[in-house]
Amino acid sequence: MPGMDPAVKKETGYIAVWVVLLSLVMEAVFLLVRKWDLPVLFGNLGGAVIAIGNFWLMAVTVSKAIEKGKPEEAATRVKATATFRLAGCALLCVLLIAVFKTNLYATVIPLLFPRIGIAFRPMIDRKRGVQPPGTEEGSDLID
């Protein structure tokens, strides 16, 4: 998308890859325990879309707030949108489960996949030889 911060694109892509990978693992687990059916698939799809969408909206909000450069305004904006995003997530999850009758666990579990992806981030960066921001030699960020 034009005009989007490259950091937003990069991080959302990273999270999307993890959500897809972990969704496949979850589907495999449902297959193994012989509980797989269409509501599980649709629940997983819906949950994954909500998780990635929530992350993308959060990333866009944070980058836009940082771009403006006014701390108080940025804080207010992020606080307000965080509440709206969570309410949106809750609404969509309840809609999927209650109206479209998707599997509850398959809908809710993908919401936690981005956190798992982030937890593995330092390990992957270390393997690829990428240094965490601010730790390069001569960096002013570490005092």
Place this chain on the structure above:
Amino acid sequence: MLELAMGIMLGLLGLGAGCAMIAGIGPGIGEGNAVAKACEAIGRQPECKSDVTSTMIMGCAIAETTGLYGLIVAILLIFVAPGIFTGILKEAIK
């Protein structure tokens, strides 16, 4: 008797789900404060904007998870707990 007990139980479960969603307030406040500090940091060192933005996005996502835990607990209280508690109540009244 069973109807009264079930009504009270469902009401309490709804109340519990509402209380669980209070967890959604904290991450918003935390994210807001973190982004405000990031703005100040970028104001001091504009050359590290991309690094700070990347770190902020990941940090906010971690903070956001706390609210999602609350949301998951609320959904479980609304959709799963009534079935379990109704079974327990019916057994107890028999």
